[in-house]
Amino acid sequence: MGRAAYKVEGGKMIKVQLTQKDGKIEKIKIMGDFFLHPEDLIEEIETILIGSPLEEGSISSSIKAFIEKRGATLLGATPRDLAKCIMMASG
C-alpha cells in the first residue's frame, strides 16, 4: 500500500492511502484537513477513482468533473492537488 502526504501551498493538508494493480487504482482513501461540501461525497469520489489509470491529468479531470456535476465545493485544495497527492502515493 502506498501513502503520501501533501501540504497545499496556502491551503490544507492532503493524505492519500492507495493500492494499485496494473497501473490502475484498486483501493483509495483520501484524507486531510480540507473542506468538501457536501462531506459525504468524498466516498463517492473514491469510488469513481477505482479502476482509473494512475495519470495525474485524467485523475484531476475526473475529480473536477464530478465536483462540478454535483455542485460541490472543495476548499483548501484543488482537484489537481488531490491528483498530485494520489500520484505521490502511487510511488
Add this chain to the structure above:
Amino acid sequence: MVEEWRLLDTGARDAYYNMALDEAISIARSKNLIPNTIRFFRWKPSAISIGYFQSLEDEVDIAACKTKGVDHVRRITGGGAVYHDYNGELTYSIIVNEGHRLVPRDILKSYDVLCSGLTRGLSLLGVPAEFKPINDIVAGGRKISGNAQTRRIGVVHQHGTILREVDPALMFSLLKVPSEKIRDKLIKSVEERVTSINNHLGREVSFEEMKKAFKEGFEKAFKIKLVERRITEYENGLTVELREKYASKEWNFKR
C-alpha cells in the same frame, strides 16, 4: 422589530454529547422546530476533535489521550484536528437556515460573515482581530480561533474555537507527529503562530466575561437579539440517540 435568535449555554459536557447536540439542533432547525441558534459550550473531559476527512489513527496519539483522560471524536465538519481544553477554550456553534440574509451561497464568504460575530466579540474584550481565509480568526497575525462549517438539510451549521489560553506542548503530546525529532520544532512554530485571549491581554479572562462579550458581539454583528433558552425535549431525545453514533468506533475510525 429586531430578529430574535435563541442562545444556548450548554455548559461543559463530553465530546460525544457536544457533537450530538450540534447535530440535533441542526435537525430540529431543518424541521423548523426551533429558531436560529447560537450555542456556547465547553469540553469535560478535554477532548481532541478531528475533521470529517481525517484519519483518527493518523492524527491522534490514542494511547497518550487514554493516559491523560482526553476523549477523541470525529466531527461532522471538515478541517483539522483540534485539542479542546476544558480550561483553555470556549466553543460556539451557529445553526441558521440556509436562506438567511447572513448566509451567502459562497461558503468562503459565509465564513467571513459568520465569523464577524466573533471578531466583534474579541474587539469588545480588547482583542482586535480579523478573519483570515479559509477559516481562521487572527489577532496580531496569530490564530486565536478556528472554525468549520457544514451545510445539510437546508441548514448551515458552523462551530469553532475561541482560545482563552493555549498550551502547544500539551496539544502536541496528544497529537501524532511525523517524527519525534520535529516535535519541538512543531511546538515552537505553534507557539509563534497561535495566541489566546489571556495571552493577548496579559490577564485571566473568565468564561463568563467571554460569553457576555461574544453574546454582544453576535448581536451587534448579526443585528439580532439573543434570548437565552434551554434545549427542547425533541433536541434532548435526539442528542441521546446521536451520542451513541459519536461515541462509536465505527464513526470515529471510519476513515
